[in-house]
Amino acid sequence: MARPPRAPRPSVRQVVGVAKALGHPARLRMLAMLARGAPLCVCQMTSVLELAPSTVSGHLNELRRSGLVSEEKAGKVVYYRLDERGEAADAVRRMVALAASDDHVRQDRILIRQVRRVPIPTLTRAGLKLERVGIKRPRLRASAGA
Amino acid sequence: MARPPRAPRPSVRQVVGVAKALGHPARLRMLAMLARGAPLCVCQMTSVLELAPSTVSGHLNELRRSGLVSEEKAGKVVYYRLDERGEAADAVRRMVALAASDDHVRQDRILIRQVRRVPIPTLTRAGLKLERVGIKRPRLRASAGA
DNA sequence: CCTTCACTTCGGCAGTTGACGAAATGATAG
């Protein structure tokens, strides 16, 4: 078992922080995108989520503060990836996996795969609009929200 | 396997609802108390949490809406228990377990064990104040919140 | 019936959250 010595044990406050981080559709979707393993930059997630870059950045900041993602700068671009080291990492994966077959999450997965093939400059010069780089959003069916 | 055909898979909205429900100290603590298995009534949890009964009731209502607890009326008293049937039940248990060794949660466990021995009328006639039924709160050490 | 009791619902207030655009930051290219 590669089980490195983890931090002691999360406090109520930390667990609450993690739960709050999960408790927003945009953040849950971002985690679901990142759960595929590959890191993603802010602009890639922004283009999929259709939110302002500043909004997405704020969400990522909260995910980072809760220890769910880590950042890695590469030039001007900042890549985020799931942080596997946290005590909560496994539990978080479980929670995220619960929504794996949600239509919205599935669509995000499809989109992000295509987005990954688009060079960053192309994506941002298109104003982060996927249609402008030839990616169509498959319409999803009513999403069956309970 | 008693595994009745549950709802297909939780939607993003449902998972977010569950995460939000976990994302509050009082609710997380209530779930931790209930995770011991035995059902608890509103007044018992109220006395431990030191909140207004209406506040606790509201929290329990939210937990119920998210499918995390179920209620069972017994006369005037309403008992709540963890709902194991939900698709998210396992993941929730995990999240709650993360905080199991938090000082606050440990104290709650100790208190609830004593509270359970006090008859409900005695508890409520004491205004839900534990000191008034001879239960002392062990002072907890700084709680080490990160 | 009328009261009591355990709980829930309602109204209102304070604090937090999430959205955006504008401006600041820091790295790279010319």
Next chain:
DNA sequence: CTATCATTTCGTCAACTGCCGAAGTGAAGG
């Protein structure tokens, strides 16, 4: 150095949350 670019920070606003006490609800008991 200057310009550009990806991202972050800041200011502001509307919406939501959590708390309480007061009033309402429904079961038990006098």
